[in-house]
Amino acid sequence: MVEKLDPKFAYWHGIERTKISWYPTVDEEKCIGCKLCFVSCGRNVFDFDFQRNKAVVAKAYNCLVGCSTCATICPVNAISFPEKDLVQKIEREEKVLSKIKNKAKEKKLKLDLEKIRKKVLDTLANSKIKMEYELVGHALEKKFMEKVHDRIKDCKVDIIDIKIESSSLRGCWDFKAPSIVKFSLVSTKMEDISDYITEIDKVIGECGMIIVKKT
Numbered sequence: 001m002v003e004k005l006d007p008k009f010a011y012w013h014g015i016e017r018t019k020i021s022w023y024p025t026v027d028e029e030k031c032i033g034c035k036l037c038f039v040s041c042g043r044n045v046f047d048f049d050f051q052r053n054k055a056v057v058a059k060a061y062n063c064l065v066g067c068s069t070c071a072t073i074c075p076v077n078a079i080s081f082p083e084k085d086l087v088q089k090i091e092r093e094e095k096v097l098s099k100i101k102n103k104a105k106e107k108k109l110k111l112d113l114e115k116i117r118k119k120v121l122d123t124l125a126n127s128k129i130k131m132e133y134e135l136v137g138h139a140l141e142k143k144f145m146e147k148v149h150d151r152i153k154d155c156k157v158d159i160i161d162i163k164i165e166s167s168s169l170r171g172c173w174d175f176k177a178p179s180i181v182k183f184s185l186v187s188t189k190m191e192d193i194s195d196y197i198t199e200i201d202k203v204i205g206e207c208g209m210i211i212v213k214k215t
């Protein structure tokens, strides 16, 4: 029966995989059925015949060209491969080295981008770029929002989603009724706002506001 090729492994640097006879051969006389090759190969090259207690090469062309790990780990040397010259000869004939130059550049670029992406994600994960506040106090009387604005006007942050809930203007002014103030402090540059949080907290303290929620 012709082996059904796994499309992922159908080519090796542009060469049809079936044209490269690099795959393991199991010597059944030697195989003791330890199953190490069967469970270790990440490309499912091996199947295992439990009735006969033997490893079987089921998907030969899934084998990674040049790899011989299973032969190395087989405790009884029951697995063999062609000579390594075979791969080197194909490399020369098919000019594999010149083909992989661009691939190497692409891979390097991909790795560098991945590093940058990880760094950005780490920075974002460890940074605070938004802080939601809910406060109670005499915000209007103490000109709280004005003072907050003074503190942040030249910074890379802004205050958004502002809500001031007061029962009435006279209630605030004449009878000193407190207001509920909600807003979010956000970075306008996707940068850490920890220092600005400290500044806003100072204004909150100066105005005698009470923090109900800060998330």
Ligand code: SF4
Binding pocket: 026, 030, 031, 032, 033, 034, 035, 036, 037, 038, 054, 055, 073, 074, 075, 076, 077, 078, 079
């Ligand atoms: S590792 Fe060797 S002995 Fe063990 S099952 Fe595979 S071929 Fe057989």
Ligand code: SF4
Binding pocket: 023, 024, 040, 041, 042, 043, 045, 046, 062, 063, 064, 067, 068, 069, 070, 071
């Ligand atoms: S050489 Fe590597 S890829 Fe090929 S069968 Fe063995 S373990 Fe699997």
